[in-house]
Amino acid sequence: MSTRQTAYTTSGTETKALGKKFAGVLCGGDVVGLFGDLGAGKTTFVKGLAQGFGVRRVVKSPSFTLMNIHQTKHRGIKQLVHIDCYRLTNPNQLEEIGALEYFGRKDIVVIVEWAEKVKRLLPKKFLKVYFNIKKGDEREVRFG
Numbered sequence: 192m193s194t195r196q197t198a199y200t201t202s203g204t205e206t207k208a209l210g211k212k213f214a215g216v217l218c219g220g221d222v223v224g225l226f227g228d229l230g231a232g233k234t235t236f237v238k239g240l241a242q243g244f245g246v247r248r249v250v251k252s253p254s255f256t257l258m259n260i261h262q263t264k265h266r267g268i269k270q271l272v273h274i275d276c277y278r279l280t281n282p283n284q285l286e287e288i289g290a291l292e293y294f295g296r297k298d299i300v301v302i303v304e305w306a307e308k309v310k311r312l313l314p315k316k317f318l319k320v321y322f323n324i325k326k327g328d329e330r331e332v333r334f335g
């Protein structure tokens with residue numbers, strides 16, 4: 192999968208499969224920012240991605256906890272850090288909970304929902320995935 196392309200999905204299952212596939216192109220140290228409205232499929236995508244890394248524990252939206260850390264079953268990548276900024280009231284909260292310390296660590300992948308809210312705190316070269324709600328269950332997922 193190229194990380195510069197656009198995909199269209201028509202169900203949560205498809206978006207999950209896309210996330211799983213995307214896991215295959217990630218390297219330790221990568222930080223991925225997910226953009227898009229509520230219900231666009233970001234958490235669904237993260238579920239698939241976690242599956243791709245062999246995460247056992249069910250991935251829930253960390254809207255209430257802000258950050259979930261998952262152990263993976265991957266050779267090089269030991270942890271998947273899932274951050275959801277939906278309820279974040281101040282970007283500095285990310286720093287307060289120690290989230291920034293996970294960025295760029297070679298055995299960790301960090302994925303951030305609502306990346307638009309914390310853009311200035313993310314590393315310069317973070318990967319971006321944009322989710323758009325189309326008609327009905329169709330979603331446009333753009334990598335870029």
Ligand SMILES: Nc1ncnc2c1ncn2[C@@H]1O[C@H](COP(=O)(O)OP(=O)(O)O)[C@@H](O)[C@H]1O
Pocket residue numbers: 200201202203204205206227228229230231232233234235236252304322327328329330
């Ligand atoms: N193509 C699709 N991709 C992802 N989710 C879809 C799709 N079609 C319908 N859905 C539904 O939309 C919702 C997406 O929720 P979620 O992944 O939590 O979004 P977000 O994290 O962006 O708020 C789910 O209820 C899912 O079943």
Ligand SMILES: [Mg+2]
Pocket residue numbers: 233234235252275304
């Ligand atoms: Mg979500």
